[in-house]
Amino acid sequence: AAGVIQSPRHLIKEKRETATLKCYPIPRHDTVYWYQQGPGQDPQFLISFYEKMQSDKGSIPDRFSAQQFSDYHSELNMSSLELGDSALYFCASSPTNVNTEAFFGQGTRLTVV
Amino acid sequence: DAKTTQPPSMDCAEGRAANLPCNHSTISGNEYVYWYRQIHSQGPQYIIHGLKNNETNEMASLIITEDRKSSTLILPHATLRDTAVYYCIVSRGNSGYSTLTFGKGTMLLVSP
Numbered sequence: 001a002a003g004v005i006q007s008p009r010h011l012i013k014e015k016r017e018t019a020t021l022k023c024y025p026i027p028r029h030d031t032v033y034w035y036q037q038g039p040g041q042d043p044q045f046l047i048s049f050y051e052k053m054q055s056d057k058g059s060i061p062d063r064f065s066a067q068q069f070s071d072y073h074s075e076l077n078m079s080s081l082e083l084g085d086s087a088l089y090f091c092a093s094s095p096t097n098v099n100t101e102a103f104f105g106q107g108t109r110l111t112v113v
Numbered sequence: 114d115a116k117t118t119q120p121p122s123m124d125c126a127e128g129r130a131a132n133l134p135c136n137h138s139t140i141s142g143n144e145y146v147y148w149y150r151q152i153h154s155q156g157p158q159y160i161i162h163g164l165k166n167n168e169t170n171e172m173a174s175l176i177i178t179e180d181r182k183s184s185t186l187i188l189p190h191a192t193l194r195d196t197a198v199y200y201c202i203v204s205r206g207n208s209g210y211s212t213l214t215f216g217k218g219t220m221l222l223v224s225p
Contacts, residue, residue, distance in 0.1 A: 033212065043157065043215045056212045090156050102213055104156030
């Protein structure tokens, strides 16, 4: 079965550079979530989209932005990268039904040097 | 969404049942109890969820107390591959209407 696809899987950037992470949800899933997980920490919710509109916002820095496109894939844009942005970034998707589960991708490991 | 409390760590012998508790005393009537787990640095994996009735699937059983203030995830025959961090999450659902908020989970170590 198709899963949530994230690209790239690994990314190394220098401080003050920009990065774009991509997420391709499971077909027919209209909701996408982004999470950040620092070393030794629990996943922290950043932002979510439902039907291409932002539906919820968590602890996403102002330097980050995201959007969901017409084909439901989503991109997380990160600018002015800082060392503290080094983390695993997970994307998850779910269908519209309230009573169901979210499916997570394998994550993008971002290292800022 | 309601807050949850879980023990930071638990041990279990391989082949035995693992019973992971979760307190969610402020849960409201329209909130579900979800369990996810995360095997080292992999994406979190859904296990099971429920509203008020006990639930069972091929992975686990979920026992929710009658007052819904606590629940227990049961892995009936734990294997070494069940070693992971287990998260109990209370949420109004998985859709554009609600968000999964991860708290401090339980690190389950299954030993031979």
